Amino acid sequence: MNQKLKLLEDILKRNSEDPDSIDIENEIDHYFFFNAIHNKDDLEIAWSVFDEHEDIRNRLSKIQNNADSIPGWGYKTPNLDYVKCDDEELKRIVSLHVSSLRSILLEEDYNADIITFIDNGFKVEIAPSNIEIPGTSVNTLFGVLYEAITEYWIEYFPYDDEHYEVLKNWAIHLTKCDEVATYLMWPFLERSNDLTDNTMDAGAKLWKFGCRDRYWVKDLDYSSKVVYVRPPWLDK
Incomplete structure (x- = not known):
């Protein structure tokens, strides 16, 4: 256990009613980690062990803004009473999400049709x-996009820095959405030259609008050259 991981454990114990139950090497103690720290000074110290904490916290504020929490658990869910956009903006975000991830799609035979569909324009x-x-x-x-996202952060995650496992598991369980988790982790993921700081922004926005998995190829037919999206507010 490195010193930073030990520090995180000590902070969590200080903020727990049952400190003897805390084991920072147990993944469960990573879930909602920062929510469990009630002392403001301890919270600042905990965040400071991550070099990218300012960028991550800025991204977190955007996720938490107008989001709901599931009672008793703390998972964040989008609040669709407050967060909506017009059709043109939503279409732009879907297009940006797909195109932003094109360079990290796995170049496998089973992805060939989707890759061709994207490359030919839609x-x-x-x-x-x-x-x-x-x-x-x-x-x-x-x-295909989901696979690309998860495989990317698995490949580039800083496994040698043990304390980042806490941040990873916290990010994953905050919304149970890998697009949002990757958006939050993006500041410390190694990036190639064709990716930018904004690569995961559109994916996080789709979660915010309740559209994370509500886009698809029209009729599941690649010759259509169309991606359909339907936001939940149009279901009513």
């Missing part, structure tokens, strides 16, 4: 209300 349209949103098990576009 447009985004709002799906009619009578069209059923496909489940994630058959939504190939969502699946």
